[in-house]
Amino acid sequence: MEKNIEKFMTSTDxxxxxxxxxxxxxxxxxVVLVLGEKGTMRFNEINKTxxxxxxxxxxxxxxxxxxxxxxxxQVFPEIPPRVEYELTHLGISLVPHIHNLAAWANDNxxxxxxxxxxxxx
Amino acid sequence: MEKNIEKFMTSTDxxxxxxxxxxxxxxxxxVVLVLGEKGTMRFNEINKTxxxxxxxxxxxxxxxxxxxxxxxxQVFPEIPPRVEYELTHLGISLVPHIHNLAAWANDNxxxxxxxxxxxxx
DNA sequence: CCTTTGACTTACCAAAAGTAACTTAATAAC
DNA sequence: GTTATTAAGTTACTTTTGGTAAGTCAAAGG
Numbered sequence: 001m002e003k004n005i006e007k008f009m010t011s012t013d014x015x016x017x018x019x020x021x022x023x024x025x026x027x028x029x030x031v032v033l034v035l036g037e038k039g040t041m042r043f044n045e046i047n048k049t050x051x052x053x054x055x056x057x058x059x060x061x062x063x064x065x066x067x068x069x070x071x072x073x074q075v076f077p078e079i080p081p082r083v084e085y086e087l088t089h090l091g092i093s094l095v096p097h098i099h100n101l102a103a104w105a106n107d108n109x110x111x112x113x114x115x116x117x118x119x120x121x
Numbered sequence: 122m123e124k125n126i127e128k129f130m131t132s133t134d135x136x137x138x139x140x141x142x143x144x145x146x147x148x149x150x151x152v153v154l155v156l157g158e159k160g161t162m163r164f165n166e167i168n169k170t171x172x173x174x175x176x177x178x179x180x181x182x183x184x185x186x187x188x189x190x191x192x193x194x195q196v197f198p199e200i201p202p203r204v205e206y207e208l209t210h211l212g213i214s215l216v217p218h219i220h221n222l223a224a225w226a227n228d229n230x231x232x233x234x235x236x237x238x239x240x241x242x
Numbered sequence: 243c244c245t246t247t248g249a250c251t252t253a254c255c256a257a258a259a260g261t262a263a264c265t266t267a268a269t270a271a272c
Numbered sequence: 273g274t275t276a277t278t279a280a281g282t283t284a285c286t287t288t289t290g291g292t293a294a295g296t297c298a299a300a301g302g
Contacts, residue, residue, distance in 0.1 A: 016154070019226035019233065024147050026290070033137070043249055054291050059250060069236025079299045080247040090232055097221050104218050105140035111211055112140065115190025147259070164280055175260050180281060200268040201278040244302085251296070258289070265282070272275075 022068065027053050027061040029098055032070060032087065036095035040086040070094065143189065148174050148182040150219055153191060153208065157216035161207040191215065 023029055027050070034049050035041060041049070047058055062085060065071040070091035076082040087095070144150055148171070155170050156162060162170070168179055183206060186192040191212035197203040208216070 015227040015230040016223040017151075018230055020150060020223075024145065024150070026145055029141060029145070030138075047249095055250070056252090056292085057290060060290090067237050067240035068233045070233075075249095078248095079297080081249050081297090083249060090229060090236075093229070094225060097218070097225050100218050100221060102137040102141075104215060106136040108211060108214070109136040109139060112189045112191075115211075116188050119188035168280095176281070177261085177283090178259060181259090196280095199279095200266080202266090202280050204280065246301085247297105247299095249297100252294085254292085254294105256289100256291070258287100260287070261285085263283085263285105266278105266280095268278095270275100270277075272273100 022064070025061070025064075027057055028065060031058075031061050031065060032091055032094055033098050033102065035071065035085060035087045035091065036098070040084050043083050043085070046085065065091070143185070146182070146185075148178055149186060152179075152182050152186060153212055153215055154219050154223065156192065156206060156208045156212065157219070161205050164204050164206070167206065186212070 030050060030053075031046065034046060038045075038049070043058070043062075046062075047053060047055065050058075053061075062071060062073065066073050068090075069088055071085055072088050074084045076084070151171060151174075152167065155167060159166075159170070164179070164183075167183075168174060168176065171179075174182075183192060183194065187194050189211075190209055192206055193209050195205045197205070
């Protein structure tokens, strides 16, 4: 992992690239984070919690996360419909890493903002 | 951080959102990872190491990371030009978290791939 | 029968990212 | 003494990704 990073990077089989490409979209990480905090949630609940995600993209994001095995989807055959989402064990195992990243963000936002201001000038 | 995540999420001042929005682009995390591995690098070196990033997006990504204070940029007034990039202390402090994420990706890619296959059917 | 409800689709539009050609100025090659 | 090369970009144009707003579905309530 330390030596031939070059080959790792350019390869389409690079695990980091493979997963990063998938989570490098606009909403996936945030959805995992929210489900990690609140446990089981319904579609509109996730939508409102995040606030500025479109229905379309939330649908796409949840389907992708389901396909990847990070989120489970349970449909209740009622009218109006009820669909509940929650993290799988795989999804849960990712949460601490996102929390670490979030904590870093929290700790360093001040410095980042200062830097952004300086750069403008 | 545990209770009012709702307010955190919808707020534009949410540190997580603020930083995630910035790193949720396609290349930032990867560039930090590469610079973290190799130390000081020139533009074309980063470009070749990643392999499939366009010059345009690498320029944009590096400028953004510089504005955020994660990467430093040193121009040598030579012809042809030489520009060296490296992580700042802030950028370096982020690397371990990305490594953790990369390790998770590495450990779980098999399960993710299996899940993706199942989902197709 | 007309509205409401939740979880979506769909058609259309805007923003982000990719592609390929162009720029710059000093050497090196012809 | 033109022409090619070189590194780090920029620019114009195209494709991909994401956003917006309206429509769908079927039962229950008025």
